[in-house]
Amino acid sequence: MRNQGKKVIFNTFKRRRKDDSRFKEPNKEYEWLFRRQVVEEINRRIVTYEDEDIIILDKSPYCEYFYQKTKSFDRGLINAIGNHKIEKEIFRYENIIENAIVIFLENKRCWENYIKRETKKSGEGHKASYDTLNKEEYMDMVRMFKDYQNIYERNKKYKRVEIRNDNESWKKVYEEILNSNRMDENEYNRIIKEINKEKKYxxxxxxxxxxxxxxxxxxxRKYKFEGLMYIAHDHEQAGHFGIKATYNRIKENYYWKGMLKxxxxxVKSCDSCQRRGKPIxxxxxxxxxxxxxxxxIGINIVRPxxxxxxxxxxxxxxxxYFTKWxxxxxxxxxxxxxxxRFIYKDxxxxxxxxxxxxxxxxxxFNNKIIESLLKEFRIKHNFSTPYHPKTNG
Structure with a gap:
């Protein structure tokens, strides 16, 4: 179907390898060719959309795999502002929605290019050291991207970009996205079955x-923890509060098991807090x-x-204490x-x-017998602090 003159901007971004903190430019021989082909495919598959411009960001797992392994991916979304900076405020949807439409794309060509790039040798047989995607990791990311799709449904200004699922590989992935749940599958099914019995959920x-x-x-959920903590603790407006203050702030709106721990x-591992916080x-x-x-003299019991x-x-x-005898x-x-008996005889x-x-x-040591003995011989009995019992040796 023709695009009817609508302008489609296809934005790409640098990727980060699993074993390398540096950002790498995409391999033009394989990745740029694939991106151009995807843009052409998108233009053919767009059915309806009211805006004049459509911003499409590549969310393919073979690129996002490297982001998914880092805190920055968990903390945010990739948007069109500032050369695709990681948007860390993942719970403030409006700013992102006003500037970008994110579409998750995938097909067989993605896998072909990914494997081809990973197995390609250069120089003296050098091979990329980071792992390729496996099925389990791929499905985890598909479930994760589900949340990024749904946030745009909250705003009436935008409608979901409809993509014709006439390609079997696209259809399979897109259905996985639509059918994915916000929680683990087993937990979700359990609550659905027992939702009438649940009093707290x-x-x-x-x-x-x-x-x-x-x-x-x-x-x-676990993968949203980093993003929530960024908003509640790391953000410049959050103030890097302590454990109790951060906990009290979060528990007003959110819950998960073991949240205080x-x-x-x-908070204890926060770099800024350790560098600038008040010393103990x-x-x-x-x-x-x-x-x-x-x-x-210092006296103690070794046991057992x-x-x-x-x-x-x-x-x-x-x-x-004087001679160390x-x-x-x-x-x-x-x-x-x-x-x-030991104090008296020895x-x-x-x-x-x-x-x-x-x-x-x-x-x-702290009893009437010892107290009576030391009082008889006019010996002063001092006790070590409970928080530092090693004082007495």
Missing amino acids: IIKEGILFRIENNVELRVI DIEIY GKHELNVIKVIEPFYQ LPVTERNNRYIVTAMN PEAKALEKADAKEVA IICRHGCPKKILSDRESH
Whole structure:
């Protein structure tokens, strides 16, 4: 069918290899020829469209495969503005809709050119190191592109560009797009079957929502997480808020399982937050001052250990802070009586009474028996902080 004088602009873009962060120009020998043929095919297949100009962006998997493996692809759409910059604000459809119409295209020629380019050798038999598409990856992307097709249906100004499906390969892919769901197939079928029983979930226009306190929260799929986090945290208007603030902002409109943990990991790994964020406050370290041998000792329990022939499985240890002299004794039980006996026989009777003893807050140290013993010999008992129990050695 004739295009009836309508202007069709076919935009292409640089592709990024899976194993290379640099952007590469398309291979003119194969890719540009394919693109020109696709434009001609599109002009023949357009049935109805009211606008004067139609902007068509190539969404073929053999190019998008490289974007799909990066965060930038998950965060946005490719549009016609600024030489096809990645539009990161994927939840703000209006700006994209006003400037571009995206059509997903695919046929056998795409695969032929893709395989031909990947297997072509140059120089001394060099071959491209990145993997070719497999069926599973291809179908994942087809489902993903479904969302990009549907966003234009929200705006009455634009109508879907109709493409005649007289080619079997085009028809198969296009039907896959139309029949794809916004959620995993198994999960979607389960909710459809049990939707009448579900009290916390509803489906509107194919989108799953969770009901919390009479508020509808959109359920976010995994591949949309990066885009949502960009809007809620990375965007210049988002302010790079902390974990709690970002979580509180997102939970007002969205939901997914484990969202707090995912948000925490994302915020902690944010490069800007790590470079410019407020440093974690730390108290100054206090030096433990000692003036003579056995002025202060640190005491601790080592446990649990393999049981010996005498049924001992614990070791009580003590170290002099001045000379680093160690004392230790194997114990069958790590209780208050055994610890008190060790302090009296192995410390006081051998080295005299220390001025201070430092221990953790475990029950074998923090009890009335130890308190009574140390009070009798006028020994001050200090405890290490719960957040830094290694202080006592």
